Amino acid sequence: MTSKPTLQDVATAAGVxxxxxxxxxxxxxxxxxxxxxxxLDTARQLGYPGxxxxxxxxxxxxxxxxGVLFTSQLSYAFTDPFAVRFLAGAAGAAERRxxxxxxxxxxxxxxxxxxxxxNAAVDGFCVYCAADESWALDVLRARGLPFVTTxxxxxxxxxxxxxxxxxxxxxxxxxxxxxxxxxxxxLLAESILPGAPPGPLRLAEVxxxxxxxxxxxxxxxxxxxxxxxxxxxxLTLLNATDNSRAAGATAVAGTITGDDPPTALLACSDVLAxxxxxxxxxxxxxxxxxxxxxxxxAAAAGLTTVRxxxxxxxxxxxxxxxxxxxxxxxxHILLPTELVVRTSTRPVPRS
Numbered sequence: 643m644t645s646k647p648t649l650q651d652v653a654t655a656a657g658v659x660x661x662x663x664x665x666x667x668x669x670x671x672x673x674x675x676x677x678x679x680x681x682l683d684t685a686r687q688l689g690y691p692g693x694x695x696x697x698x699x700x701x702x703x704x705x706x707x708x709g710v711l712f713t714s715q716l717s718y719a720f721t722d723p724f725a726v727r728f729l730a731g732a733a734g735a736a737e738r739r740x741x742x743x744x745x746x747x748x749x750x751x752x753x754x755x756x757x758x759x760x761n762a763a764v765d766g767f768c769v770y771c772a773a774d775e776s777w778a779l780d781v782l783r784a785r786g787l788p789f790v791t792t793x794x795x796x797x798x799x800x801x802x803x804x805x806x807x808x809x810x811x812x813x814x815x816x817x818x819x820x821x822x823x824x825x826x827x828x829l830l831a832e833s834i835l836p837g838a839p840p841g842p843l844r845l846a847e848v849x850x851x852x853x854x855x856x857x858x859x860x861x862x863x864x865x866x867x868x869x870x871x872x873x874x875x876x877l878t879l880l881n882a883t884d885n886s887r888a889a890g891a892t893a894v895a896g897t898i899t900g901d902d903p904p905t906a907l908l909a910c911s912d913v914l915a916x917x918x919x920x921x922x923x924x925x926x927x928x929x930x931x932x933x934x935x936x937x938x939x940a941a942a943a944g945l946t947t948v949r950x951x952x953x954x955x956x957x958x959x960x961x962x963x964x965x966x967x968x969x970x971x972x973x974h975i976l977l978p979t980e981l982v983v984r985t986s987t988r989p990v991p992r993s
Contacts (some may be wrong), residue, residue, distance in 0.1 A: 647690040656684040667692050670757055678753075691784045692760050707744045708736060708963055709764035711778060712771040714884075716747045722885060722913065723937035724952050725770075731956030732768065739964050741765070748778075756781060766963050768792070771855070790963045792955060793854040794976065802966060802973035804958045808855055811948045811979040812862025815932045816908055818946070818981060820870045823990040824906035824930060828878035828897055829863050830918065831856045831910040832885045840893045843881040848874060859910045859934060878904055882914055890917020898922060898929065905990050906930040912937045912947055919943055919986070930987040944985035951977055 653663045658681065665672045666681040673681075685692065710732065712718065712725070719725050729743070736743055746762050748755040759767075759781045766788040769778060779801070782789045791803045819827065834843055834851055848864055851857040864874050878897060882889040890909065897903060898921060907929060909915035915933030919926050933940055936949035958975060966973055 647685075647688040649690070651688055652681065652685045652690050655688060656681050667757075667761060670753070675753070686784070691786060705763045705765050706740075707742045707764050708960065709744045709746045709762045709767045711746050711748065711759065711767050711769045713748045714771065716745060718747070718885075719745050723939070724911070724913075724935045727937075727952035728770065728956040731953035731958075732960045733956075734953075735957045735960035735964070739960075741964065752777075760785065766790075768959050768963055770959075788963060788966070790959045792959055793858075794974070800970045800973070802962050804955060804962055804975040804977065806950050806955075806977050806979050808858030809862040809865065811950065812859040812908075812910075812934065813866045814862075814979070814981045815934070815946065815948050816863040816866030817869075818983060819906045819908060819930055819932060819987060820866050820872075822906075822930065822987060825867075825870065825872050825990075826902070826904045826906070827863075827867060827872065828880055828894070828904040828907045829860055829910075830880040830882060830890065830893055830907060830914050831860060832882045832889070832914065834860075834879065834881045838881045838883075840881060840883050840889065841896055843879045845879055856910055863908050880907075882917075885911055885913050887913055887917035887920055890914035891921035892917075894918050894921050898925065904929070906932075906987070908932050910934055912940045912945060915945055915947070915986075916940070916943055919945070926986070928991050932987060936982055940982075941984070946984045946987040947982050949980040949982050 649660055649663050653660045656663065662673070663681055666678045670678050710729065719729060733743055744762060744764050746758055748758060759778055767782055769789055769791040779789065791801065792805050794803050794805045833853065834845065834856060848857060848861045851860060864877065867877065880893045880897060882893040890913065894907065907918055909918060909932065912933035912935045915931050916939060918931050922929055931945065933945050933947040935952070936947045940947050955977060962973060962975065
């Protein structure tokens with residue numbers, strides 16, 4: 643049997659000391675960017691996954707924690723209502739199995755983000771929300787760590803996931819809006835393209851959206867509207883810089899006050915939709931607004947939305963990671979969703 647490459651093998655191949663290789667993983671600030679890149683490239687070529695951060699654990703190599711990976715600031719986990727419910731479900735399942743959660747937000751800097759995934763001392767990962775998760779999954783495979791994603795992918799293969807049919811769920815609410823006669827429609831999502839400013843955004847096709855969840859929801863909206871003769875290029879696409887009420891309000895400000903404003907606005911989250919209602923004020927009675935998730939504030943605002951089971955999603959994802967079923971097909975779980983119609987949607991106003 644071929645032995646696994648060691649840290650010394652990497653050092654020899656790269657022409658550096660063992661401590662320099664170690665610093666490339668644990669103390670990247672001690673090396674130049676070029677040297678660190680050369681060492682990590684050498685390690686990947688040799689098939690060396692990096693030092694095992696759990697080996698230093700006092701629990702015989704077991705970290706006793708699972709990582710929850712998401713692309714946002716750490717505060718997002720405590721302020722976003724859907725994330726809070728998801729993590730509550732995940733934490734409950736982890737506690738029942740004698741382990742804990744390690745929240746791992748990914749910095750915008752790619753090198754730092756990769757280091758965060760490579761060095762996290764965990765026994766596995768739940769990939770909760772990652773804009774372009776392919777590279778992160780490659781790192782997890784290289785580390786030999788189990789993982790579960792919450793965004794079903796066409797290329798998932800045997801990778802376990804728990805999620806919803808984003809496209810079908812989004813289409814259900816867009817079908818409802820289309821049936822009310824709306825044809826002048828705006829779509830609102832968070833960070834549609836990395837670094838895009840708030841407000842209107844031109845995108846040739848929905849497939850250009852990198853985030854799988856956002857792409858699925860926008861595609862579902864577009865499917866329903868295409869069925870009634872509204873092409874993708876006829877839709878107004880609005881970008882919010884983050885998933886907050888303030889960002890939602892900012893993103894739609896110019897659109898709802900301009901000439902020929904949309905009669906309906908479909909948001910990819912309830913939080914953004916609530917921001918739209920804030921911006922509309924009294925004009926909310928003339929514009930139909932929908933959200934996605936059915937967070938607690940949605941009912942109080944009379945928001946039409948798609949309900950998905952947030953806590954159950956977190957619970958099942960954690961159980962799937964810690965106690966995966968032997969059959970590969972049983973590791974692919976789609977949860978049900980429900981269209982919830984409230985007062986924020988109505989027929990197109992008569993002119």
